[in-house]
Amino acid sequence: MDIKEVLCLLCQRCEETNITGALSTKDEVTAHQNCLLFSSGLYCRNSPQSDDLFGFSVEDVLKEVKRGSKLMCNKCQTKGATAGCEVKRCKKSYHYPCAVRHRAEIVEDAVKGKYVLYCSKHSQQTQENNGSVNGHPSSSAQPRTSKRQSEAGSSKFPQHPTFLAAAWRLFAANRRWFRAVRERVFKRCSSSCSHSTTRSTMSKKLLVDADCGLDDAQAIMLALAAPNVELLGITCVHGNTTVENVCKNILRVLQVCSKLEIPVFKGAAKPILGNSIDAGHFHGQDGLGDAPDPNAPGLDLVQKEGAVSAMIRIVNENPGEVSLVALAPLTNLALAVKMDPSLPSKLRGLYIMGGNTESRGNTTVCGEFNFTADPEAAYIVLNDYQCPTYLACWEFTCYSKLPWEFCDDWLAQDTDKARFMARVFRHRIEASQSERLQKDLAAGFVSCDSYxxxxxxxxxxxxxxxxxxxxxxxxxxxxRGMMVMDTVGFLKKAHKACIMKKVDMEKFKQMMMAALK
Structure with missing residues (x-):
């Protein structure tokens, strides 16, 4: 069943996560629970209910959206930032999910009805430790005062604060309302949806490791278009091009998708052993078809934290919830498991594009590119990651081509995303006509990483x-670099990987089309 995408008016996201809280809709106005609670100009007027914007009035929310339309988010640099730092003199505002990712200090006190945040510079801990804010005594750093403060006091609950705060605590503690919210927002036709449909609407946390060439870009855009996905971050690694180019390319993709708030981390620049290889002949020397982009974001947006450290941290912060999607040479993953051997046990799953099952190579006689670019890393990952592992191997992707007619329709969509992809994809179309790739790729469109x-x-x-x-x-x-598939049992390994053979191609077409809408 198709599910209509519904966006929060305050953060412009559709996913429901631990960060955003649930969505609620009233009179065609939709917002996340936490986006409402932490918006600086909003106060709850009524007892919270799951089906009425959690007690916030439609009129107030629309006024807050108008106020936010003039405020730039300090994280993603787009307007609509309604969650401001609580320090009065501070001008920093965020979309609430951006504030969390920007390491703002979140202060939540359901008893007092207090929901505020402090930017990293003005965190309460910093004020207590240093006794100052921006070089001034902390006593001068007064909390932000809303124009409704006289009406509401310091609480989000202006009317009968004791009763409403208690009501909110009970409401927040009881999660049974979540199904009702979801059914209202997505307008399900039946209460007896299948298990797979229910799971598909639940938020999935993904962490992506990429060497951003053309198919990496397509795969990332596919994930960003999925309403049930929360992309926690993207780690960059050598491969199709240099790791510096990879970082630039990821930022270009996030920019065209209006998702620059997603953190990007720079990782390994070369394999564990041996010399680096690239795929410039196929993806272009810069990885994205050598198509000029004068408005590309700068590398200053890349996080200071390294990719391997970020990978370990993000997984440990979300144990059992993160699916790691590896679209590149596996250097970052190999280094991560050596630094934290417990990492695989905390993953929900590992999805890899790489390897081969029939000894067909695309880089050497028997080697697929991602594994051949760092064989030692691939060996470590396939042997040390004992979590559920899913492999989209080279031959499988070649057998799962999409017709070029689909590609034409895909690129012809009248959107900025489609125009971006059409510009960078020209090089790939020309490369697929080369004699070496004619057999595998000329007969159809293959987006390897997207599978x-x-x-x-x-x-x-x-x-x-x-x-x-x-x-x-x-x-x-x-x-060297060839994947070994033990069909007899010689390796005496208990762990078995799921090796894709067939997939739902109609669903794949729909997901690819949605990626460029």
Whole structure:
């Protein structure tokens, strides 16, 4: 069943996560619970209910949206920032999810009805430790005062604060309303939806490791378009191009998708052993078709934290919830598991585009690019990550081509995303006509990384698979980097990877089309 995407008016996101809280709609006005609570100019007037904007009035929310339309988010640099730092002299405002990702200090006291935030510079801990804010005594850093403060006091609950605060505590503690909210927002036709449909609407937390070439860009755009996905971050690694170009390309993709608030982390610049290789002949030397982009974001938006450290931190902050999607040489993942051997046990799943099942190579005689670019890393990952593992291998992607007619329609959509993809994709179309790639790619459109991403986004995407222990050959003259699939049991490994054989191609077409809408 198709589900209409509904956006929060305050943060312009549709996903319901632990950060945003649930969505609620009243009179065609939709907003997240936490976006409402932490908006500086909003106060709850009524007892919270799951189906009436949690007690906030439609009129007040629309006024707050208008106020926010003039305020730039300090994180993503787009307007609509209604959650301001509580320090009066501070001018920093955010979309609430951006504030969380920007490490703002969130102060929540349901008893007092207090929901405020402090930017990293003005955190309460900083004020207490230093006794000052911006070089002034902390006593001068008064909390932000709303124009409704006289009406509301310091609480989000202006009328009968004791009763309303108690009502909110009970409401927030009882999560049974979540299903009712979801059914109202997405207008389900039946209360007896299948298990797969229910799971598809639940928020999925993804962490993506990429070497952003053309198919990486397509895969990331697919994930960003999925209403049930929360993309926690993107880690960059060498591969299709240099890691510096990868960072630039990721930012370009996020910019065209209006998602620059998603953190980007720079990772390994070379493999564990040996020399670096690239795929400039296929993706362009810059990784995105060598198409000029004078408005590309600067590398100053890349996080200071390294990719491996960020990967470990994000997974540990969300144990059992994160699916790691690896679209590149596996160097970052190998380094991460060596730094934190417990990391795989905390993953929900690992989705890899890489390897081969029939000894067909696209980089060497028997080697697929991502594994051949760092065979040692691939070996470590396939042997040390004992979590549920799903592989979209090279031959599978070649067997799962989309017709070029689909590609024409896909790129012809009248959107900025489609125009961006059409510009960068020209090089790829020309490269696929080369003699070396004619056999595998000329007969159709293959977006290798998008298959792994689609599997991570939708549990029902894979329709047929094999399960075997896998490893990687490290020493052969012609076979170094080749994936080994043990169909007999010689490796004596208990862990088996899910190797994709067939997928729902109609669903894949829909997901790809949605990526450029």
């Amino acid at each position: 792994a991403m689609a599997a991570a986004v939708d549990d029902s995407f894979i329709t047929e698979s094999d399960r075997y222990p896998v490893s990687v050959e490290l020493t052969g003259t012609y076979t």
